[in-house]
Amino acid sequence: MPSTSDLLQGTLDLLILRTLALESMxxxxxxxxxxxxxxxxxxxxxxxxxxxxxxxxxxxxISADWGASENNRKAKFYSLTATGKAQLKAELKDWDRLTTAxxxxxxxx
Amino acid sequence: MFKRIRKRLxxxxxxxxxxxxxxxLEFHLEQQVGANVAAGMTPSxxxxxxxxxxxxxxxxxxxxxxxxxxxxxxxxLQVVRYALRGFRRNPVFTVMVVVTLMLGIGxxxxxxxxxxxxxxxxxxxxxxxxxxxxxxxQSLEKQEFMLGGFYYDWxxxxxxxEAMTAENAVTGECDLTEGNPAQLSCPRVEASFLPTLGISxxxxxxxxxxxxxxxxxxxxxxxxxxxMTHYNxxxxxxxxxxxxxxxxxxxxxxxxxxFEMPRLQAADVLFPLAANEATxxxxxxGLGGPKRxxxxxxxxxxxxxxxxxxxxxxxxxxKWIPAEIRSNFxxxxxxxxxxxxxxxxxxxxxxxxxxxxxxxxxxxxxxSLLMARGAARQRELAVRSALGASRGRLVSxxxxxxxxxxxxxxxxGWILAQGLLHVFLALAPASIPxxxxxxxxxxxxxxxxxxxxxxxxxxxxxxxxxxxxxEMLTGRSLTSVSHASVRQWLVVAQIAASMVLLTVAMLLLRxxxxxxxxxxxxxxxxxxxxxVTLGEHNYSTAAKKMNFFQELATRLRxxxxxxxxxxxxxxxxxxxxxxxxxxxxLVAGRPRSDAGPGEVVRDRWVSPEYFRALDxxxxxxxxxxxxxxxxxxxxxxxxxxxxxxxxxxxxxxGKRLNFDHVSFPxxxxxxxxxxxxxxxxxxxxxxxxxxxxxxxxxxxxxxxGRGVWGQTAVIxxxxxxxxxxxxxxxxxxxxxxxxxxxxxxxTLRERVSKLADQPRFQTTLVGFFAATGLVLAVIGLYGVMAxxxxxxxxxIGVRMALGAGRSDILRLVLGRSLRLIVCxxxxxxxxxxxxxxxxxxxxxxxxxRDPVTYLMxxxxxxxxxxxxxxxxxxxxxxxxxxxALRCE
Numbered sequence: 001m002p003s004t005s006d007l008l009q010g011t012l013d014l015l016i017l018r019t020l021a022l023e024s025m026x027x028x029x030x031x032x033x034x035x036x037x038x039x040x041x042x043x044x045x046x047x048x049x050x051x052x053x054x055x056x057x058x059x060x061x062i063s064a065d066w067g068a069s070e071n072n073r074k075a076k077f078y079s080l081t082a083t084g085k086a087q088l089k090a091e092l093k094d095w096d097r098l099t100t101a102x103x104x105x106x107x108x109x
Numbered sequence: 110m111f112k113r114i115r116k117r118l119x120x121x122x123x124x125x126x127x128x129x130x131x132x133x134l135e136f137h138l139e140q141q142v143g144a145n146v147a148a149g150m151t152p153s154x155x156x157x158x159x160x161x162x163x164x165x166x167x168x169x170x171x172x173x174x175x176x177x178x179x180x181x182x183x184x185x186l187q188v189v190r191y192a193l194r195g196f197r198r199n200p201v202f203t204v205m206v207v208v209t210l211m212l213g214i215g216x217x218x219x220x221x222x223x224x225x226x227x228x229x230x231x232x233x234x235x236x237x238x239x240x241x242x243x244x245x246x247q248s249l250e251k252q253e254f255m256l257g258g259f260y261y262d263w264x265x266x267x268x269x270x271e272a273m274t275a276e277n278a279v280t281g282e283c284d285l286t287e288g289n290p291a292q293l294s295c296p297r298v299e300a301s302f303l304p305t306l307g308i309s310x311x312x313x314x315x316x317x318x319x320x321x322x323x324x325x326x327x328x329x330x331x332x333x334x335x336x337m338t339h340y341n342x343x344x345x346x347x348x349x350x351x352x353x354x355x356x357x358x359x360x361x362x363x364x365x366x367x368f369e370m371p372r373l374q375a376a377d378v379l380f381p382l383a384a385n386e387a388t389x390x391x392x393x394x395g396l397g398g399p400k401r402x403x404x405x406x407x408x409x410x411x412x413x414x415x416x417x418x419x420x421x422x423x424x425x426x427x428k429w430i431p432a433e434i435r436s437n438f439x440x441x442x443x444x445x446x447x448x449x450x451x452x453x454x455x456x457x458x459x460x461x462x463x464x465x466x467x468x469x470x471x472x473x474x475x476x477s478l479l480m481a482r483g484a485a486r487q488r489e490l491a492v493r494s495a496l497g498a499s500r501g502r503l504v505s506x507x508x509x510x511x512x513x514x515x516x517x518x519x520x521x522g523w524i525l526a527q528g529l530l531h532v533f534l535a536l537a538p539a540s541i542p543x544x545x546x547x548x549x550x551x552x553x554x555x556x557x558x559x560x561x562x563x564x565x566x567x568x569x570x571x572x573x574x575x576x577x578x579x580e581m582l583t584g585r586s587l588t589s590v591s592h593a594s595v596r597q598w599l600v601v602a603q604i605a606a607s608m609v610l611l612t613v614a615m616l617l618l619r620x621x622x623x624x625x626x627x628x629x630x631x632x633x634x635x636x637x638x639x640x641v642t643l644g645e646h647n648y649s650t651a652a653k654k655m656n657f658f659q660e661l662a663t664r665l666r667x668x669x670x671x672x673x674x675x676x677x678x679x680x681x682x683x684x685x686x687x688x689x690x691x692x693x694x695l696v697a698g699r700p701r702s703d704a705g706p707g708e709v710v711r712d713r714w715v716s717p718e719y720f721r722a723l724d725x726x727x728x729x730x731x732x733x734x735x736x737x738x739x740x741x742x743x744x745x746x747x748x749x750x751x752x753x754x755x756x757x758x759x760x761x762x763g764k765r766l767n768f769d770h771v772s773f774p775x776x777x778x779x780x781x782x783x784x785x786x787x788x789x790x791x792x793x794x795x796x797x798x799x800x801x802x803x804x805x806x807x808x809x810x811x812x813x814g815r816g817v818w819g820q821t822a823v824i825x826x827x828x829x830x831x832x833x834x835x836x837x838x839x840x841x842x843x844x845x846x847x848x849x850x851x852x853x854x855x856t857l858r859e860r861v862s863k864l865a866d867q868p869r870f871q872t873t874l875v876g877f878f879a880a881t882g883l884v885l886a887v888i889g890l891y892g893v894m895a896x897x898x899x900x901x902x903x904x905i906g907v908r909m910a911l912g913a914g915r916s917d918i919l920r921l922v923l924g925r926s927l928r929l930i931v932c933x934x935x936x937x938x939x940x941x942x943x944x945x946x947x948x949x950x951x952x953x954x955x956x957x958r959d960p961v962t963y964l965m966x967x968x969x970x971x972x973x974x975x976x977x978x979x980x981x982x983x984x985x986x987x988x989x990x991x992x993a994l995r996c997e
Contacts, residue, residue, distance in 0.1 A: 027133060028140040045165055046137050051172035058178055075136050
């Protein structure tokens with residue numbers, strides 16, 4: 001079992017990867033999307049978002065390119081790489097296993 | 110892949126990405142503002158809310174940086190930059206540390222590189238640690254030798270060795286008489302020689318047993334060098350027939366490149382010894398031909414054990430030696446390395462010891478300097494810690510500083526070592542084998558660097574490791590006091606070490622002066638000597654040798670400015686080749702003495718002019734006359750010492766003596782023609798011994814000596830012209846007679862001075878290190894005293910405010926320093942007395958406890974150390990009490 005902080009960090013990575021699986025997006029967009037999708041339950045502050053994005057970029061799971069935003073401003077767009085896609089698949093599987101397992105335990109006790 | 114590398118590079122360079130992060134964050138903020146405005150806020154309120162929600166940017170920036178792969182490198186660069194800036198701010202400290210390290214590392218590396226070859230060089234033989242030299246020693250030959258009969262018996266019955274093998278005792282010259290003629294060095298060895306040493310030829314094969322028998326096929330092994338210079342490394346040289354001394358021999362092998370004879374003599378061509386045991390046993394008056402014997406110990410057997418096991422064999426064969434001289438022969442077994450290095454070993458250890466002392470002093474200095482810096486920087490560390498520097502950061506800072514300093518010191522030290530090595534090589538005597546191949550060993554540089562880093566770290570880290578307390582911010586320090594006491598101990602140790610160094614250097618120096626100063630008993634100026642060795646092939650008979658040297662002497666006599674020319678077989682003050690034991694000399698009309706062998710009496714074969722050429726006065730009788738050269742009688746001149754021993758209170762002139770009757774019962778009788786003054790004849794350090802001179806007449810029997818010594822003569826030319834000119838003249842005259850002959854020309858003074866090469870070498874080196882050590886120790890002492898004075902400025906201010914005078918303060922500081930100095934000197938004196946005992950055998954004319962030396966060294970050290978203290982002491986006495994008290 002990973003420690004709590006690892007779990008949290010890993011979860012944020014998973015959320016970012018999942019969000020980027022649909023289309024490439026800038027940081028602000030990612031935060032908004034996660035917030036909307038979680039019905040405002042998850043609010044990702046810039047203080048954890050950007051270090052995570054940079055970390056994923058250095059790992060080679062996502063790539064970044066400068067482009068124009070919807071309001072025509074210069075923004076950095078992140079997109080999933082091939083390794084990132086494979087990673088997402090693996091992490092989703094892990095997550096499923098974990099939640100199923102936890103769910104089983106919670107139901108039985 | 111390439112893109113990825115490029116990306117990493119961009120991250121490493123790092124500057125751009127900081128701006129990128131800022132832009133990205135700015136965009137995020139703008140979007141938030143936009144969202145807030147869309148939600149109905151006024152633009153200014155929207156921005157305010159957005160900024161509040163956004164939080165601190167600096168931390169995000171930092172975190173983005175930390176996840177970058179180049180982060181560690183960047184931090185390191187930053188730390189290095191910071192360290193360099195610190196060094197620039199404090200140049201005196203930096204220079205002192207780097208110079209200390211340079212001296213320590215440079216000196217250690219250079220000396221260790223030299224000593225390493227002497228003490229730890231891997232001999233080019235398989236399992237060389239099991240190879241020993243075995244044989245007899247006696248007062249005339251102190252290097253192990255064997256006689257044929259002894260060797261065969263020992264070899265047949267010994268138990269401690271896996272194998273025993275022999276080479277001829279004397280390595281002869283031979284001439285390559287084809288193609289490009291050359292005089293070569295040609296050892297004769299047994300077929301078992303190479304296998305015993307564990308060497309196989311680089312090309313071809315070793316001698317076969319049948320080739321090592323008398324009358325066997327004529328074959329040779331040639332050296333790699335000869336193969337290269339004369340046969341162009343052509344593998345076709347195998348089985349080729351070459352002409353040596355006019356006879357065809359077949360080459361069966363080429364020796365490996367790194368091959369060397371166990372006695373380190375030159376070897377161009379190896380011949381099989383091909384000894385006939387039966388005749389060999391009978392030769393040399395029934396003792397057998399002389400040999401040098403080497404053996405491979407069985408595993409687990411030591412040289413001492415082997416010697417003990419050989420003792421019964423030795424006792425048995427002893428009975429063959431004539432009774433008069435029997436007790437003079439001893440058995441000796443020693444490792445090959447000892448045999449090769451002789452007394453150079455002790456010199457090497459002394460050098461090594463000296464250099465370690467210097468290294469210790471240097472380390473103590475570095476430690477002391479870093480500790481002082483640490484103490485002075487406690488406040489800075491406290492400030493940095495308060496501003497959020499983690500302990501890891503502070504420690505890495507200290508580590509980096511120590512590393513940067515060590516690196517700078519190592520580079521400087523390496524350069525110094527290269528320079529020193531050149532100086533050493535220029536000074537080194539030829540008697541230290543392999544010095545010419547010495548080079549700086551990187552392992553040793555590494556060792557010195559690691560050592561300096563370790564001592565830098567030990568003391569550099571200490572202040573960084575203690576978490577600086579807030580109290581430090583006030584500028585008062587408590588811990589530095591304990592550091593100061595450690596530093597004082599370091600200074601005591603430094604002074605003690607330099608005391609030992611100085612004592613050793615001073616003893617060697619005084620010994621060297623004594624050597625240089627002594628009376629040789631002859632005049633060495635305006636005298637040139639030329640040593641010529643004739644090849645045994647071209648000059649095979651006594652008549653040919655005699656004719657050559659007489660012809661050469663006649664030619665030289667008519668040279669420009671030449672006043673005297675003499676021919677002899679050897680020259681003082683070096684040991685002659687020959688000699689005998691006092692007990693062997695028979696006086697006509699007296700019974701054989703049974704007093705035992707007695708001491709060594711040296712002898713030389715000389716021409717009548719010898720005494721004039723060297724300016725040795727004849728004190729009694731006429732000496733040799735030119736007409737004696739044709740006489741059928743044999744004449745001898747005795748040294749004063751020998752004359753007084755043989756004929757106390759009598760006139761020796763006209764007495765008759767027999768020298769060789771022990772080996773040759775019908776040896777001729779010599780008539781004493783005179784007595785010459787004593788001459789230094791046992792080397793520079795040896796005792797002056799009795800000596801006699803035989804007249805070498807114009808008769809073949811006087812030129813019959815065999816081997817290298819029989820083929821060699823030394824010609825002394827006294828001339829009024831400059832040495833270079835006469836030298837050219839001699840060379841041209843030798844070449845006119847035989848252009849292939851090598852001539853070794855040197856002034857007599859040079860020959861004498863060469864004998865002092867080794868003492869000069871060790872004295873210069875040790876002297877240099879002693880001076881280095883002293884300088885370092887003085888720097889250390891100065892540093893500690895200056896630091897103590899700086900620390901106690903306030904206290905001094907208070908004292909002065911309360912009425913203490915300048916002289917009181919001066920006395921306070923000097924007293925403190927004197928305590929350290931005296932402590933160090935006392936410890937050093939004790940250590941020096943113990944250490945210098947080891948030197949006893951290197952010293953000449955001065956005892957290892959020479960009181961003058963100890964007094965001089967003590968006085969020198971105390972004076973120099975006090976001068977070093979005077980500077981900080983004076984600055985302490987100039988402290989302005991008002992300024993000092995304001996420091997609070």
